[in-house]
Amino acid sequence: MxxxxxxxxxxxxxxxxxxxxxxxxxxxxxxxxxxxxxxxINLWRILGYGMLFLALLDIIEMFVPPNFMNPSWEFQTMGRLVNQVGVPLIATLFVFSGKLTKRSKWELPVLALLSRLTLLVALLYILLIPLGVFNTVRLYNTNLEQIKTGYEQRLSQANQVEQQLNKTSPVEIDNLIKSQGGSLNGRNAEDVKNQIISQLTQAKQQLKTQKETNQSSVTVNLLKNSVKWNLGALVSAALFITIWKETRWARKKAG
Incomplete structure (x- = not known):
């Protein structure tokens, strides 16, 4: 047993x-x-820090020299911030990859700072939305005013020429053409005068058509960019807030 x-x-x-x-x-x-x-993962983190530094250089370049209160500059800068947001988002993902695995001591406060900065960046992108809408309205009014002013100036010039022609007699037209080395070639001066007036009428109609086309083109492009960049700012803010929530561990470890 x-x-x-x-x-x-x-x-x-x-x-x-x-x-x-x-x-x-x-x-x-x-x-x-x-x-x-x-x-x-270590390679990803190095790439992340490098990409964040390059993104910072791009942002500095955008704001130098600054031109605040200029709706066109503000609108275009907003577009660049939205279009280039992919780089800092991917860089941030690389930096936070692996969480606390094989981290150096100096990285802990850096990670906590980056985690808090993601919330700040998200808030800035949210603030871009009302600014973008406001600048869209300002640019729309400015562009329409510029197109209207240009159209009225050219129309005024055409009307002045037409008025002068209406006051000009056939004899004066004949003398004017001869003074410039031309000739009626047997044509009636009155017919030539009417032909020129008819061409002016067509030119004024073309000016009106061109004005309407320019207004439509400018409006469509402006609204298209406004919708794209404002929605992009909203999505960017949501993504940065998500990163801020998911990196709570970085803030706790530093704290």
Whole structure:
């Protein structure tokens, strides 16, 4: 009976050792497979810091020199901030990859600062939306006024020429053409005068058509960019808020 108990005890110990050795082998293989991934995460983080620095340089370039209160500059700058938001978003994702795994001590306060900055950036993108709408209205009114002013100036010039022609007699037209080295070539001066007036009428109609086309084109392009950039600002704000929520661990660790 005692010998049987001893054999059973030895068998259990042997099974235990085999189990431990098997699990240790599995763990070693797992660590070996994770190690390249950790090295890749380190590369991602380096790329992230580099991309954030490049994005910062782009932002500085956008605001130098500043031209605040200029609706065109503000609107275009908003568009650039929205169009280039992908770089800081991807860079931030790279920097926070792997959470606290293999982090240097200096990174902890940096991560906490970046986490808080994502909320600040989100708020700035939210503030861009009313500014974008306001500038859209200002640019719309300014563009229409410029088109209207240009149209009225050219129309006024055409009307002045038409009025002068109406006051000019056929003889004066004949003399004017001859003074410039031309000739009626047997045509009636009155017919020439009427032909010129008819061409002026067509030119004025073309001016009106061109004005309407320009108004339509400017309005469509302005509204298209406004919708694109305002929606882009909203989505960007939502993404930065999501990053801020998901990086709570960085703020807690630093705190």
């Amino acid at each position: 005692a010998e049987t108990d001893i054999r059973e005890s030895n068998t259990r110990e042997s099974d235990t050792r085999e189990f431990v050795e098997l699990e240790f082998t599995k763990l070693s293989k797992l660590v070996g497979s994770i190690q390249p991934l950790l090295e890749l």
